[in-house]
Amino acid sequence: MRRTWELVRFIRKNRRKKKKKLYKLAFGVAIDRTISIYLSFFIFIGLFIIYDELKQLQPWFLEMETTLGQYIHIFIAGLFLRAIILSFYHPGILFTSAEFKMITLPYLKKHVWLITFIETIIKNTVIFILILFSLILFTPITEIFLLKWIGLAMVVTILLILPQWYLFQLNPWRRVFAYIIAMLFVLAIRFLFWSVSWYFIIGTIVLLILINCLLWQKHLSVVDWMRVIQESDTKVWNMFFVNQMSKMGIKQENKPLLQQLFRSEKRKRPFPYQHDTIIYRKLWKVSLAEEKEHFIQAITVIILCLVVLSFQNIWLHGFSMIISVFGFNKITASYFNAGFKQKIVHSLPWDMDVMKRAFLYRMYPILGLVSTVAAGLLIFHGGFSVTVMVQLVQYLITIYVLLHLELEISINKLDQRQYHTPCHNWLIGMVSYVMILLSFFIPLASIYALFLLIYYFHIWKKKKM
Amino acid sequence: MDTLQFQDVCVNIGENTILKDVSFSLGKGYIVALIGHNGAGKSTIMKTIMGWQEKRDGSISINSINQDESFLAYKKQIAYIPEEPFLLSELTAMQHFQLYGQSYGLDEQELMEKVEHLTKLFEINDKLNEYPESLSKGMRQKVQTICALLPEVALLLIDEPFMGLDIHAANDLERLIKNKANSGTSILLTSHQLERVEDLADKYLMLHKGELIEHGDMKSFEKLTRRTTE
Structure with missing residues (x-):
């Protein structure tokens, strides 16, 4: 066991070294010395401001403490739910390829696993203690309240490590079944000790200790090592800041939870070929x-832009409408282009008419969402009037026609290497944007939408010929 | 008229030149083998014909349709069997066949007949509703191979055709490739299994460090290798 521990420490030391090196490189890309001095100054000032703001909220915090007391069972149920949801994606104990390599050498699997398990407990304890001290230092919440809640969260989280590890190895349906059983137990304890919350807390902890004792016997009996290692490696080496700076993300290969559960026989059936x-x-x-x-x-940014700018002034409301049309169409076109880069799609012939229709089938709901927000804002600011309705129609026609034109440009670029977007396409885009803005000041400008529609049908007819 | 015209093609990746002024053509119904050591440029030629790899210079056309001028029409004339299958984990084997069938404009009856024949031949007719992850590597390769054999195209590109296939499947594929060629499809393939290629190909193109150093009938290549061995 001692030799195992020494090797684990050696691996951890080198892992830390490598991570430090990567972070150093990433920081080197992101910030220089001057920026880091300014940044640390602003962070320092920022913390002071936050502390001052929180101090002013002291009465609210005191009120919150008394109110929250009655929701402790929901809090515990939340911790259970968290562990079970996490068990679909992560084993809870980081057993990476480095640890797995150890067990191919003369080190016992149970020793290596035990060390990683203890490591997880220590890590959780340290995190909770740090949170506790930070909250005691920086917030006006009372120490007793923090001790009770954070202490409880820490104990329950630690006692849920082993169940999460066990659940991770089960198939998705069994996991859901285990979840329902666990929640029923928590509810049963809650109803048994309705009036005294301490009994409920102790009851839950005792239940968790019992579950841990039961699972301890078989924690290494059925383990999907490949999945455990894959997930642990991803978790260890997926460093957000480094990924952002290097523009090299680690992609999770895991299937989403619902896909794992509902890959039904129906989905396996051949497609209706016609x-x-x-x-x-x-x-x-x-x-x-x-x-x-x-x-x-990207879509959230567009919607936020629409909402926030529309409440500033009429000019910015107009610009937000232009940004939404322009942004939505550009983003849509770039996802359309990206779809053809997939290897299997690239190796096939492309019937662009069919592929465009299928793509738009996926995009129309998003277009509907953006248009609904834009429409809602137009009506909110301008009321139900004929001019607002005409303006709305203009907006819808513009976003629809420009989207089609944008996709046609993408198709032509895919077809012809030397394709250059014709000048009239640029012109149509520019004039359409100007007309959207003008329509806020001169309602007659909305009539331009008719011209745009005629232009679109003319192009469509020409293409069909 | 030649099916494939590959003219003065240069490919660079970064500073490195991968293909240097490579030119060759492929007649209708011919089977041509690309031969060369690792890194000679065989796969780059395949990728460039497919349009995955940008070329710096040169032109590629199939039945006089230029890759740069009309890529959509150009693509309709190629089918490709890659060295490593790239199936989608979201589609079953049958759904992949349907995807290929629809993309190449096969009608439903024709598709079903071909799928039945080929899946029986490759002994995967009981795996039609399976997802790729539940198939072995060899079976995935068979699914990918069938996908590319479904359409009748002018040019069939095959990267390491026998990789991952068992001896029976490899023999069947060899027969199918010959049948395809007899019906007018031109075939360009790469393989490290020289004995098989010697039996299969009509002509060869030998590459070395991105340059076409030798080409000719496969028979003359056999003599050449025998002479070198002796």
Whole structure:
């Protein structure tokens, strides 16, 4: 055991060294000495301001302490829920490829695992103690309240490490079943000790200790080592700041929770072959799901921009409408282009008409969302009037037509290496944006939408010929 | 008229030149083997024809349709069997066949007949509704191979065709490749299994460090290798 411990310490020391080196390189890219001096000064001042603000909120914190007391069972249920949800993605104990390598050498698996388990307990304890001291130092919350809640969170979290490890090895349905059983137990204890919360807390802790004793016997009997190692390696080496600076993210290969649960027989059935877009809809779904996070971020920024700017003044409201059309169409076109870079899609011939229709099937709900927000804001600021309705129609026609034009440009670029966007396309875009802004001051400008619609049908007819 | 025209193609990756003024053509119904050591540029030629790899200079056309001028029409004439299968984990084997069938414009009946024939031949007819992760590597390779064999195209590109296939499947594939060539498809393949290629290919192109150093009939290549061995 001692030799094992020494080797684990050696691995940890070198891991820390490597991480330090990576962070140093990433910081080198992000900030220089001058910026870091300014940054630390601002952080220092910022902390003071936060502390001062929190001091003023002292009565609110005291009120919160008395109110929160009655919700302790929800808090504990939340910790249970957290562990079970996490068990779909992470084993809770970091057993990386380095530890696995150790067990191929003359080191016992149970010793290596025990050390990683103890490490996890120590890590959790340190984190909770740090949180406790920070909150005692920087907030006006009473020490007794913090001790009770953070102490409870720490004990329950530590006692849930082993159940999370065990649940991670089970198949998804068993995990859900285990979750329901656990929640029923917590509820049963809650109803047994309805009036005295201390009995409830002690009851839950005793239950968790019993579960830990039961699981201790079989913690290494059925282990999906490949998954454990993959997830642990990702967790250890997925360093947000380094990823951002190097622009090299580590992608999780795990299937989302619902996909794991509901990969039904129905989804395995062949597609209705006569329906020409249905296969491509699936391809676009896969392609968009890969970039889901960035896509949601971008759409959220567009919506926030619409909402925040619309409340400033009429000019900025107009600009926010332009930004939403421009931003949405550019983002959509870039996701359209990215879809063709997938190896299997790239190796196939592209029927652009079908692929575009399938893509738009996925994008129309998002277009609907952005348009609804824009419409809501127009009506909120301008009321239900004919001019606002005409303005709304203008907005919808503009975003729709410009989206199609943007996608046509993308298709032409994919087809012809030397393709240059024709001048009239630029012109149509610019004039459309100017007209959106003008419509806030001269309602007649909205009539331009008619011209845009005629232009679109003219192009569409020409393409069909 | 030649099916594939590969003219004066130069490919650079960063500062390194991967292909230097490589030119060759492929006649209708011919099977041509790309031969060379690792890093000679065989896979780069495949990737450049597929359009994955940007070329610095030169032109590529299939049946006179230029890759740079009309990529959509150009793509319709190629099918590709990669060395490593790139199947989607979201689609079953059958759904992959449907994807290929629809992309190449096969009607449903034709697709079903071909799928039935090929899956039986490769002994994966009981795996149609399986996802790639539940198939062995060899089976995934078979699914990928069938996908590319479904359409009737002008040019079939095959990167290491026999990799990962068992002896029976490899023999069947060899027969299918010959049939494809007899029906007018031109085939460009790379392989390290020279004995198989000698039986299969009509012509060879030998690459060395990104340059085409030798080409000719496969028979003359056999003599050459025998002479070198002796």
